[in-house]
Amino acid sequence: xxxxxxxxxxxxxxxxxxxxxxxxxxxxxxxxxxxxxxxxxxxxxxxxxxxxxxxxxxxxxxxxxxxxxxxxxxxxxxxxxxxxxxxxxxxxxxxxxxxxxxxxxxxxxxxxxxxxxxxxxxxxxxxxxxxxxxxxxxxxxxxxxxxxxxxxxxxxxxxxxxxxxxxxxxxxxxxxxxxxxxxxxxxxxxxxxxxxxxxxxxxxxxxxxxxxxxxxxxxxxxxxxxxxxxxxxxxxxxxxxxxxxxxxxxxxxxxxxxxxxxxxxxxxxxxxxxxxxxxxxxxxxxxxxxxxxxxxxxxxxxxxxxxxxxxxxxxxxxxxxxx
Numbered sequence: 343x344x345x346x347x348x349x350x351x352x353x354x355x356x357x358x359x360x361x362x363x364x365x366x367x368x369x370x371x372x373x374x375x376x377x378x379x380x381x382x383x384x385x386x387x388x389x390x391x392x393x394x395x396x397x398x399x400x401x402x403x404x405x406x407x408x409x410x411x412x413x414x415x416x417x418x419x420x421x422x423x424x425x426x427x428x429x430x431x432x433x434x435x436x437x438x439x440x441x442x443x444x445x446x447x448x449x450x451x452x453x454x455x456x457x458x459x460x461x462x463x464x465x466x467x468x469x470x471x472x473x474x475x476x477x478x479x480x481x482x483x484x485x486x487x488x489x490x491x492x493x494x495x496x497x498x499x500x501x502x503x504x505x506x507x508x509x510x511x512x513x514x515x516x517x518x519x520x521x522x523x524x525x526x527x528x529x530x531x532x533x534x535x536x537x538x539x540x541x542x543x544x545x546x547x548x549x550x551x552x553x554x555x556x557x558x559x560x561x562x563x564x565x566x567x568x569x570x571x572x573x574x575x576x577x578x579x580x581x582x583x584x585x586x587x588x589x590x591x592x593x594x595x596x597x598x599x600x601x602x603x604x605x606x607x608x609x610x611x612x613x614x615x616x617x618x619x620x621x622x623x624x625x626x627x628x629x630x631x632x633x634x635x636x637x638x639x640x641x642x643x644x645x646x647x648x649x650x651x652x653x654x655x656x657x658x659x660x661x662x663x664x665x
Contacts, residue, residue: 347397350473353382354457356434365442377646388608390419399424401460403433424466428456471502479511508534538570567621589631592639601647606638
């Protein structure tokens with residue numbers, strides 16, 4: 343595999359333990375199935391599955407789970423030249439369930455986990471500087487030394503001319519408080535060229551109604567090329583300097599929404615890497631977002647994030663059948 347990739351995704355990859363029976367709380371579950379998780383890793387696999395070159399940068403424990411996760415990246419065609427291992431810390435674990443009322447419940451085991459201990463000196467700067475797009479979340483901002491590594495990687499990518507893509511992916515249980523989460527997420531807001539937020543995240547970040555355009559636009563900053571808001575099965579909204587609108591979603595038989603946002607982001611980043619004029623051409627942007635919506639929808643029809651990520655043919659098939 344070449345030591346460069348069009349899209350580089352930075353952050354955490356972990357193991358999600360999901361109850362083998364749906365609709366129960368973590369305490370009620372009698373057994374768990376292990377599934378690879380972590381939004382930046384899901385995005386990397388989504389990109390690769392859609393045919394663009396992608397690398398993942400992150401740190402794993404020198405343990406069975408760490409090696410298992412890196413093997414999953416490789417099997418999904420993701421470049422792992424930016425991956426490193428920590429012999430003293432464990433790979434992160436999360437227990438995740440969707441309760442009967444539709445609420446997700448998370449319990450994280452990171453005390454600290456290897457991904458939190460990634461140091462600036464361990465970054466594969468060559469990979470970062472060659473990327474067309476550098477993508478990241480906010481979990482890597484929570485603790486040092488990973489926060490400094492994140493800042494350093496982001497600045498190096500920006501200086502090398504990469505497009506910076508940010509999906510904050512709010513996980514409140516990992517932050518010390520809601521206020522700390524808002525502050526941490528906002529601390530790098532103005533670096534990004536492209537930001538994707540869910541309607542729930544708009545509500546959390548603005549503390550206002552996510553359907554109110556004024557609230558959404560309070561998240562805009564002058565350096566931004568595109569702000570995308572995902573509205574679940576309803577589709578998404580988009581805002582650029584020159585135009586704004588909404589693109590309808592797809593009706594599918596939803597089984598598990600895990601990874602749907604990452605499938606959406608992966609698809610959009612493939613389109614942006616392929617043609618940077620989509621930020622100025624509304625028709626091209628709408629086409630890219632239609633495909634991203636299709637990828638997000640397909641991802642909800644299968645349990646687990648990475649196994650559910652679609653390829654281009656599946657996305658095109660859903661689009662054609664819905665026309």
